[in-house]
Amino acid sequence: MSAVTAESRVAFHRLIVRTHDDDPEIAVVGRPEIGEFVELPAVYGAAITLMAADLSVGAVRRRMAEVHHVEIDLAELVEALSALGFIASIEGDPLPDPAADVPPSHFHRLTARHVAWLFSPPVKALWLVVVAAALLTLATRDELVPVYAHFFWSDYVGLTVLVNTVMMSASISVHELMHLAAARSLGARGRIGFGTRLHNLVVQTDVTGVWGLPRRSRYRVYLAGLAWDVFVIASVILVAAHAPLPEVVRAVLQALALTVLMAIPFQLQVYMRTDLCYVLCELLRTRNLFGDGIA
Numbered sequence: 001m002s003a004v005t006a007e008s009r010v011a012f013h014r015l016i017v018r019t020h021d022d023d024p025e026i027a028v029v030g031r032p033e034i035g036e037f038v039e040l041p042a043v044y045g046a047a048i049t050l051m052a053a054d055l056s057v058g059a060v061r062r063r064m065a066e067v068h069h070v071e072i073d074l075a076e077l078v079e080a081l082s083a084l085g086f087i088a089s090i091e092g093d094p095l096p097d098p099a100a101d102v103p104p105s106h107f108h109r110l111t112a113r114h115v116a117w118l119f120s121p122p123v124k125a126l127w128l129v130v131v132a133a134a135l136l137t138l139a140t141r142d143e144l145v146p147v148y149a150h151f152f153w154s155d156y157v158g159l160t161v162l163v164n165t166v167m168m169s170a171s172i173s174v175h176e177l178m179h180l181a182a183a184r185s186l187g188a189r190g191r192i193g194f195g196t197r198l199h200n201l202v203v204q205t206d207v208t209g210v211w212g213l214p215r216r217s218r219y220r221v222y223l224a225g226l227a228w229d230v231f232v233i234a235s236v237i238l239v240a241a242h243a244p245l246p247e248v249v250r251a252v253l254q255a256l257a258l259t260v261l262m263a264i265p266f267q268l269q270v271y272m273r274t275d276l277c278y279v280l281c282e283l284l285r286t287r288n289l290f291g292d293g294i295a
Contacts, residue, residue: 004075004090006058010051011089012081013097016212017045022285028211029086032189033099035208036084043068044077051078105189106180115181119220127231134234137241144237146258153251163252168259171232172203175225175263179205179275182224186210186217197272215282222278229264233257 004010013031020026020039027045030037043064050060057074064072081087085098117123138145154160176192183190188209195204210218236257240250270277270289277289286292 004078008057012052013088021215030212032209034102037211043070106191110184112185116185131234134237146261150254150258153255167256171260176203176205178224178228182221183207222275229260232260
């Protein structure tokens with residue numbers, strides 16, 4: 001890396017620099033393409049913004065002293081940001097780009113204009129109406145309340161398990177796609193893959209880019225999967241209750257409602273960083289629920 005002098009000009013990759021949700025004296029700085037975000041004092045965020053505007057290091061140092069009355073070691077800051085992969089070049093000398101080693105985002109052609117409607121007020125109103133109607137239906141048709149017996153909709157247990165497993169797999173896939181769609185609706189990237197929660201193999205969506213968004217927007221991403229699960233259960237209950245269907249089709253739909261419902265309690269295991277773990281972290285203003293809980 002070139003030595004940083006007062007005359008040096010630093011070129012950055014596309015960064016997000018925003019004020020912290022809870023502390024105006026802290027800036028969140030990150031590069032969504034590589035999923036790297038850090039929290040820095042707000043004056044460092046201001047210095048980064050000035051350097052990104054093509055001011056020399058010396059000019060930025062003078063501006064910070066005049067406006068913020070602080071002396072910042074910008075050479076040390078540039079070195080730290082280079083290690084994070086935030087800097088493209090110094091004095092035209094390109095730096096290694098870690099983005100080359102980052103797997104591409106899934107469904108990269110999916111943009112906000114394709115999926116933003118899913119989270120619009122009319123769709124939210126539809127969700128509320130469907131869920132409320134399903135609850136009213138369950139209040140008058142208790143035979144539609146999902147119970148374990150609905151799992152065995154056929155006398156052929158092997159067929160039952162196979163079909164129910166396929167339905168659950170499809171439901172989990174759409175659940176994760178909803179997380180991805182929610183992130184894309186806000187301009188953040190995402191990637192679906194396999195991971196582990198203790199001894200459990202899980203499908204998960206990496207949406208690290210949401211740290212560049214305000215807290216209110218992050219809730220959308222965390223809750224999108226569960227919102228879809230609840231909508232599926234409610235829709236199935238309404239169809240089973242009011243549509244003229246063959247008995248076997250109604251039984252399979254009830255099994256679908258049960259399999260989707262069975263996946264929801266898993267989200268309550270917040271010690272495994274589930275969807276609700278992230279929601280709880282936001283509500284409690286913590287980044288490490290377990291560590292801060294112990295403290």
